[in-house]
Each structure stands twice: as structure tokens, then as C-alpha cells.
Amino acid sequence: MENAPLYEDVAEAPIGGRAFYVRTADGTRIRFALWGGGSKGLAVVMPGRTECLEKYGHVAGKLLERGFAVAVIDWRGQGLSDRLNNSTTVGHVDDFGDYQADLKAVLTHPEVAAINGPRTLFAHSMGGGIGLRALLTSNTFSAAVFSAPMWGLNLPGPNKFLAPILANVGTALGLGKKTLIGQPKGFYLTREPFEGNNLTHDRAHWDYMREQVVKYPALGLGTPSFKWLKGALGEFKYFDSVEMPNTPTLMFVGGDESVVSPPAIRRHSQRFTNGKLVEIDGARHEIWMETPERQAQSWAAIDVFLKATF
Numbered sequence: 001m002e003n004a005p006l007y008e009d010v011a012e013a014p015i016g017g018r019a020f021y022v023r024t025a026d027g028t029r030i031r032f033a034l035w036g037g038g039s040k041g042l043a044v045v046m047p048g049r050t051e052c053l054e055k056y057g058h059v060a061g062k063l064l065e066r067g068f069a070v071a072v073i074d075w076r077g078q079g080l081s082d083r084l085n086n087s088t089t090v091g092h093v094d095d096f097g098d099y100q101a102d103l104k105a106v107l108t109h110p111e112v113a114a115i116n117g118p119r120t121l122f123a124h125s126m127g128g129g130i131g132l133r134a135l136l137t138s139n140t141f142s143a144a145v146f147s148a149p150m151w152g153l154n155l156p157g158p159n160k161f162l163a164p165i166l167a168n169v170g171t172a173l174g175l176g177k178k179t180l181i182g183q184p185k186g187f188y189l190t191r192e193p194f195e196g197n198n199l200t201h202d203r204a205h206w207d208y209m210r211e212q213v214v215k216y217p218a219l220g221l222g223t224p225s226f227k228w229l230k231g232a233l234g235e236f237k238y239f240d241s242v243e244m245p246n247t248p249t250l251m252f253v254g255g256d257e258s259v260v261s262p263p264a265i266r267r268h269s270q271r272f273t274n275g276k277l278v279e280i281d282g283a284r285h286e287i288w289m290e291t292p293e294r295q296a297q298s299w300a301a302i303d304v305f306l307k308a309t310f
Helices: 053-065 098-107 126-137 159-172 203-215 226-241 262-269 292-309
Strands: 018-023 029-035 042-046 069-073 119-124 143-147 249-254 275-280
Touching (some): 029 053, 029 098, 042 126, 053 069, 069 098, 119 126, 126 143, 143 292, 159 226, 249 292, 275 292
Parallel strands (some): 042 119, 119 143
Antiparallel strands (some): 018 029
């Protein structure tokens, strides 16, 4: 397998990480990073939309401290994995099921497959939607931790009803791979100021995330496509129609969440037979990259969960 770059200068990543490219069954090239060792099995980190694996250098360090080996994935269409027309403008996937192919390709890579012990899912935002689908369709993971999982979008007012119409009509008109109409251009982290952002109250983490796409614009990503929206809405319907898994599951939602849907997270959390939801007071979308006090709350809850689970 081909080695891939890992931009440690903007990731503050733990020593010993290596990045690889692996091909999926449909030929898509996926980048992932791996830190070996540990005695508690493998933690698989599933980033959200627009994100790159460098963003999770801090999280990888926390997981290594807890005895895990760690793998972090660049989903197709973002990071340094294959993108539609090599573009940073549009975030596109033909079908949300394609993300499961990305996950399978990483988990079956020889160096990942060789790691002993259970697999534990740590998923954020869109990664939470991909991760829940994985729990529902395979027995790969022994436990799961979700940060602000994308089990619904925060669509205010009439947008909640217009979004399915927009997704279906745009796709039917052949615009599936085009960016959604009326969305701002560029990267959120470089376009918006820190004051009033919807990701974090912590200036140091905002600057950390912003520096990554300023220094390496190829890591950034803009507006989703019509097909991405249609696929996401289809996943939400699927989640509503099935029983939640009995996998031991810990979920987080911030009290100041405005990107994904807190009601959807709360509703689904009650449907888990072996799950617990922790609400972090005042936290925005990036619970693992919030103020030190809010981060400490989440990691304390994770430690209790892991001790009880394994």
C-alpha cells in the first residue's frame, strides 16, 4: 500500500503516527493515519463533514494515553482522499453507503487488521451518522462513543421542509454533483470570525483548526452537493425506521449545539437499549475541542464508560 503524507506540523499529532493510502472496492483512494501499540484494542476515529484527519491529532493523543491503538480516516471527498474533480469547493458523495466501503477498506488494511483486541468507535458529526450505520449493519465494533452525531440536521423554520424538495429536485435535474444553491463560498474556518462561530468557545482550538486549512488549503472543503444532502436525509429516515443497536454506546450533545439536530440525538438516544446521553452545558458543536472544562467533562464520562464496558 502507498504511504501518504501526515501534516504533523499542523496536527500536533502524537509521535509514531503513519499515514497510508488504501483503495476501496470501487477504486477510490482513501487516506488514513495509524498509531499502533496499546493494550485495549483499536480506537477508530470517524471525522465529520469537511474535516481532515490532522484535526484529530489531539484526540489521537487522548486515546493513546488510554491504551488504544488509533486509526483516523479521511472520508472520500475530503482531506487527502480522492475528491470529485480534485475540488475543495464541493463536498460530494454519490451514495452514503460509499462511506461504509471507505471504512471497510481501512479496517481490512493489513496493519490495521493485525491490531489485537476490540474495535471501539469514536465518531463526530457526520462520522456519527456513518458510525451508526456501521453499528446497524455489522458487528465490527464492541463499543461506540458519539460526539454531536449527525442523526439529523439543524434546519430552522421552513428549511426543514424545503431541504428534501431541494435535494430531490436538484438531483432529478442532473445537479447532483453541484453545490447547493445559495450557500456561502469558501471554508467556514477561514470565512467566519471566531466571535459567534458555531463550533467552539475555545479560541486556541479555533486557531488550531483554522491553521490547518490556511497552511494546507487542500485539506479544506466547501459546500455539500445536492446528492450529499439527499443521501444524508435518506440516512435520517433509515435511522427512524430501525431498532437501535444494543452495542454499549455513549453519546454527547452540547447545550449550544446549532449544526446538527439536538432533538434527533435526544430522541434516538432513548431508543438505545445499552446507551447513555451526556449533555455538556454550553458546549457548541466541537465537544472534543471546546474549552478545557467542557473537554474534561466529556473525557471523564468516556473514562467511566470505558471502565464499565471493558
